[in-house]
Amino acid sequence: MKRNRIIPLIMATVLFMSLSSFHGGLANAVEADPPSAPLSPTFKYPEEIVVKFKPHVDIPYQNQIDAEVKALQDPSLHAALTQVPQLNFSRLFSILDNNSQSLFSAPGNLSVFEQYYTVSIPDGANMDILLKQFKDSPLVEEAYIKPQPVMAPSIPLTPNSTPVQPDDDPNYPLQGYASPAPSGIHAPYAWQFEGGDGKGIKWVDVEQGWAFNHEDLVNHAIPLLPGSLNALYFGHGTAVLGQVAAVDNTIGNIGLASKAQPFASSQHRTNYTYNTAEAIIVAANTLSAGDVILLEAQTSYPTASGYIPIEVYPAEFDAIQYAVNRGITVVEAAGNGNVDLDRFQTVDGKYILNPNHPDFRDSGAIIVGAASASLPHKRMGFSTHGNRIDAYAWGSWDVHTLDAVDANSTTGYMKDFAGTSAASPIVTASAISMQGIAKATFGTPYSPAELRRLIKSAAYNTPTADPARDKIGFMPNLREMIKNLKAPGSVPHDIIAPLAPTGLVAAATAQDNVTLTWDATTDDVTLVGYDIFVNGNLLPSAWTSSTSATLHSLNPGTTYTITVKARDGSNNLSEASAPLSVTTVKSSICSNNEWNASTAYLNGHQASYNGVLYQAKWWSQNQRPDQNSGPYAVWSIVQSCSAAN
Incomplete structure (x- = not known):
């Protein structure tokens, strides 16, 4: 098809391998000298650059558009094509053509995805120079290196594949994450009500592999969505499905939302590419408003010290926003990278995941961190965190669920699933339960924004031991959300900031640190804690749930201007306290x-x-x-x- 819009992201197309149907193998390559098939988690696709053209650029959305790009007569693009004449521009999204679109109904505006292309990088080409040339082009909106597959966002442990024999004592007593708050989410309370078990809701698990014929899943007849390959991490995907969808059949586990209809959409595509954004789009086009997508993915990034949410990349961000704009709730794993998203910067120096920074961009997804199963819940040291994180759940080695050794497994259970991908299905099930009850009670579901406000609300849900420092939100408490049930369209939006702190003083000073105290303040809903700012910096130097803090690593004999702001559960910040001028002790x-x-x-x-x-x-x-x-x-x-x- 032709289009009169420019196609933005130039990600290198990964049309290299042929995948062997739905049983996890990759078969023979369709191009010369292909990479080895992704039979192990160490597999990597060839490197590519994703280019998103600006909307006014007039080129067709198809492969092999090198001539059309040259005809744009842009000096930066011309320099790239001159330097590497064999550059190959291809569509990032193979599903956006007449033949592929016939596989699913696609209401909504898909035009933004027709701005994205990939550029394969020939051997010997300088990727850094090419990337700069694309970024320098006034016709290009975004350009970045296409992310590679990384391990699924759980803590890798040896799977427990010991089959569980059916008896009169099923595994539900081992599923502590279903128990009443504050320990768990109190799933049995939701099960009492129509829709609280997920009835009437569809959901899609987006990741890399599953065992659909597991004895605790087979009755669902889970469809693998078009364009997907059941490729890797079969135990991981099966564990995730088990937490939400294990059938109530007395065999093993019970899913937290067992009567919802699950689907699967793989990041590995049958056109032999790895494309998370495309998997999200296909999932969104399968679902309806009120349904849920679980995004079991994490990613590396050039400026991040560990794994972070996949939405850091523009194509995935746009795909999530596309789903949310269709009324579909997206639950996204934060990643197991121990990265502070408040301080994370993109390669362009933007703080896109800090909700209190001018650079912030909101995909609308519910992002999930991981905490301990034991009380009081504490953030797991590996969990990525930050004020962008909306919710948490069990992510320690205590989650009992299903397991699989390969795509053909029919039995297997584990007792030690962990990570943000163990936490994310628990939050997903909470979202499904609330949507099921809303549809059954009111005839209509919550919007994604309303549901996110419910699940992250400090008024209903369970805090961690130190919310201001943990920065992973709140764990859903279904009982409190249901007891205070709001009709869709009436969920309050907390926009009232706390009162500004007062009484800020320096309790002690030394050469390299200052200890501060101040008077407690109040909020109309729930006060979470305080942020401490130094010399007008937009980023806080410290945060605390108490009314005191010590600033470290200061310079001797230096004067600092310090202010404190109060933070509530909706990330509203108060006005700053009166500034305090403090001079450290001279050396x-x-x-x-x-x-x-x-x-x-x-x-x-x-x-x-x-x-x-x-x-x-x-x-x-x-x-x-x-x-x-x-x-x-x-x-x-x-x-x-x-x-x-």
Whole structure:
């Protein structure tokens, strides 16, 4: 099909391999010298650049558009094509053609995805130079290196594939995450009501592989959506399905939303590419308003020290927003990277995942972190965190669910699923239960924005031990949300900030730190904690749930201007407190200069001993200054340390 819009992201197309149907294997390549098939988690696709053209660029959405790109007569693009004549531009989304679109109904505006292309990188080409040339083009909106597959967002452990024999004692008592709050989400309370078990709701698990014929799943007849390959991490996908969808059949586990209809959409596509954004689009086009997508993915990123949410990449962000705009709730794993999203910056220096920064962009997804199963719940050290995180659930090695050794497994259970991908299905099931009850009770579901407000609300849900420092939101408490059930369209939006803190003082100062205290303030819903700002920086230097904090790593003898703001559960920040000017203690000439018996001192060298500064008049070693000072001794007194500033 033709289009009169420019196609933005140039990601290298990954049309390399042929995947072997739905049983997890990749078969023979369709191009010369292909990479090895993704039979293990270490598999990598060839590197590509994704290019998103600006909307006014007039090129067709098809493969092999090198000539059309040259005809644009843009100097930056011309330089790239001149430098590497064999560059190959292809569609990022193979589903957006007449033949593929016939596979599913696609209401909604898909035109933004027709701005995305991929560019394969030939051997020997300088990717950094090419990326800069694409970014420099006034016709290009975004350009970035296409993300590679990474491990699914759970803590990898040896799967427990021991089959569970059906008996009169099913595994539900082991599923502590279903228990009443504050321990779990109180799923049995939701099961009492029509729709609370997921009836009437569809959901799609987006990841890499599953065992659909597992004895606790087979009755669902779970469809693998068109364009998908059941490729990798079969145990991971089966565990996720088990938490939400395990059939209530007395065999093993019980899914938290067992009567919802599950689907699967793979990040590995049958046109031999890895494309999370496309998997999300296909999922969205399968569902209706009120349904749910679980995005069991995490990603690496050039500026991140660990795994972060997949929406950091523009194509995936646009795909999530596309689903949300269709009324579909997207639940997204935060990733197991221990990254502070408030401080995370893109390669362009943008704080896109900090909700209190001007750079922030909101996909509308519910992002999920991981906490301990034990009380009080604490953020797991591996969990990515930040004020963008909406909710958390169990992510320690305590989640009992299904397991699989390959795509053909029919039995298998594990007791130690973990990570943000163990937490995300629990939050997903909570979302499904609330939508099922809303549809049954009111005849219409919540909007994604309303449902997110319910699930992240501090008024209903379970906090961690230290919400201000953990920064992973709240764990859903279905009982409280249902007891205070709001009709769709009437879920309040908290836009009232807390009152500004008062009484800010410096309780103690030292050379490199300052301890602060202030008076507690209030919020109309729930106060979460306080952010401390230094010298007007947009990013806080510290945060706390209490009314005191110590700022470390300061410079001696330096004046700092400090303010404090209060934060509520909806990330509303108060006005700043009255500024406090604090000067750290000056460093002393005696600091770190204690006399040492083994040190050889030369003429002019200084050393302190018992609060007095001395100076050597000639070579000296092992001669204590206080015993060897005077007109005819090696040491002379300079002054007391307290005066030596």
